[in-house]
Amino acid sequence: MKCTLPCSLAAAVLASFLLASCGGSEKPTETDNTETQTSGVQEKVENASNSAGSKVDQAKEKAGVVVSDAKAAAAKQLFSTYCSTCHGTEGKGDGAAAAALDPKPASFADATWQDSVTDEHLLLVIREGGAAAGKSQLMVAAPGAKDDPELAQALLDIVRSYRP
Numbered sequence: 001m002k003c004t005l006p007c008s009l010a011a012a013v014l015a016s017f018l019l020a021s022c023g024g025s026e027k028p029t030e031t032d033n034t035e036t037q038t039s040g041v042q043e044k045v046e047n048a049s050n051s052a053g054s055k056v057d058q059a060k061e062k063a064g065v066v067v068s069d070a071k072a073a074a075a076k077q078l079f080s081t082y083c084s085t086c087h088g089t090e091g092k093g094d095g096a097a098a099a100a101l102d103p104k105p106a107s108f109a110d111a112t113w114q115d116s117v118t119d120e121h122l123l124l125v126i127r128e129g130g131a132a133a134g135k136s137q138l139m140v141a142a143p144g145a146k147d148d149p150e151l152a153q154a155l156l157d158i159v160r161s162y163r164p
Contacts, residue, residue: 065153075154078142083155086139091162101136108162119156126155 067075080089086101088094091108098105106113124132127146130139145152 065149067150067154067157071148071150071154072157074144075151075158078145078151078155079158082140082142083158091159101138103136105139108159109164111164114160114163119160122156122159123152126152126159 084095086093086095086097086105087108088098088105093105093107095105108114121133125135125139126142129141130136132141142152142155145155
C-alpha cells in the first residue's frame with residue numbers, strides 16, 4: 001500500500017513526539033514557550049491530583065506506600081514529559097500524538113476503564129511499559145519507576161486521580 005502525504009505526515013508527527021518524550025532531558029531546551037506549556041501541563045496534572053483528595057490517600061494506604069512530596073513532584077514531571085504526549089494533560093487519551101495511534105490511548109477520565117484495570121495492572125505498565133501488559137510497544141516504562149516503588153505509586157496515584 002502506497003503511503004500518501006497525510007500518512008507520511010502522521011508518521012512524522014508521531015515519531016517526533018515519541019522522540020521528544022524519550023529524550024531524557026528534564027529541562028525544556030527549545031524556547032520559553034515550551035517552558036510555559038510544560039508549566040501548564042504540570043498545573044493541570046497537579047489540579048487533577050489535588051481534586052482526587054481522599055481517593056488517592058485511600059489508595060496509598062491500601063498499597064502501603066507513602067508518597068513523599070518530592071516523589072509526587074517527580075511523578076508529575078514524568079507524567080508531563082512522557083504520559084501526557086498520548087494520554088493528554090487531562091488524562092482523556094487526547095494528547096498530541098494520540099491522533100496518529102491505533103488503538104487510541106486509554107482515557108483515564110473514563111470510569112468504566114478505571115473499573116476495568118487493577119492497580120497491579122497499571123503498576124506493571126508504569127514499571128515495564130505497555131508491551132509487558134499486552135499494550136502498545138510505544139508506551140515506554142516510566143524512567144526510574146521499576147526500581148522505585150514510591151515513584152511508581154505516585155504515577156499510579158496520578159492515573160487514578162483522573163477518575164470522575
